[in-house]
Amino acid sequence: MYICRRYTDNADFSKALQELEQCGFIRKFTAIGKKTKDATFQLIDNYTLFYFDFISENTNGDEHFWSSSAGSSIHYGWAGRAFERVCMQHVNQIKAALGFSAVVSSVHSWSYKGPKDPVTGKTLTKGAQIDMLIDRNDDTINLCEMKYTSAPYVITEEEDNRIRNRRETFIRETGTKKTVLIAMITSYRLAPGGYSDDIQCQLTMADLFR
Structure with missing residues (x-):
């Protein structure tokens, strides 16, 4: 809210x-x-x-x-x-789990509404929203995807496309030259195989309380 x-x-x-x-x-x-x-x-x-x-x-x-x-x-x-x-209340633990506690970083949000038709005012393409990203001084940005499920989280083809689109939109619209990595934080890890192999950084709820 x-x-x-x-x-x-x-x-x-x-x-x-x-x-x-x-x-x-x-x-x-x-x-x-x-x-x-x-x-x-x-x-x-x-x-x-x-x-x-x-x-x-x-x-x-x-x-x-x-x-x-x-x-x-x-x-x-x-x-x-x-x-x-x-x-969001355990960012320090997330940094530690990802292995960059000693690196200076800052936490942000980001959103993109997409271009609008000048006549109708309707959005021409889908926008994108990132609730939490960590901008690091080692030329890396982690885009955090946070998913709660009662079982290992399955990344479907649709979800994989959405994540890829969000990352590419962020890179294009911000013009960042940093390496942009997806950090998937789930309650009970990712289901192995399939599209989960494309996720560079995986954390679970347990990492938040170490």
């Missing part, structure tokens, strides 16, 4: 955002190549987000709402978003 796209000149509002960030309720990040004034703020407090999905939605006061939601689309949606937040 993104709560603000840009800084504001309102001093009180800016102070409130700063205090929320310091308390760990939100995180601030900038798109790679952008300035601080273009920062995005994302709500990351785990209980607050759990509240929105499973407490505020429980309008009937059902004490079994959480357990009865297991296996539902609501549960899987929340689990996927929660896993992404856990990854």
Whole structure:
């Protein structure tokens, strides 16, 4: 959940955002190549987000709402978003697992909306969004794909094409000359064989808590 796209000149509002960030309720990040004034703020407090999905939605006061939601689309949606937040809150462990803890780096997000038709205003090609990338001082960038599943994650042909398109779009639109590697972070590793062999860096949930 993104709560603000840009800084504001309102001093009180800016102070409130700063205090929320310091308390760990939100995180601030900038798109790679952008300035601080273009920062995005994302709500990351785990209980607050759990509240929105499973407490505020429980309008009937059902004490079994959480357990009865297991296996539902609501549960899987929340689990996927929660896993992404856990990854974002364990960047140091991700760096260590990838073997570049001593390298100076910065964490960013990036998005590309694609060109629009000047007449209709409709987007002509699909855009791309990367929730977390790590820009390293050793001329390398890791694009992090975070996937939660209850079993080893299978990369389908469609998913492989989407990942390749996201990487190529990022390289083309940013003009980066750095080596761009995909880092796939999954809950229970990648299913062996097939398209998983094309992933350069693989991490599991266990790496986040070492």
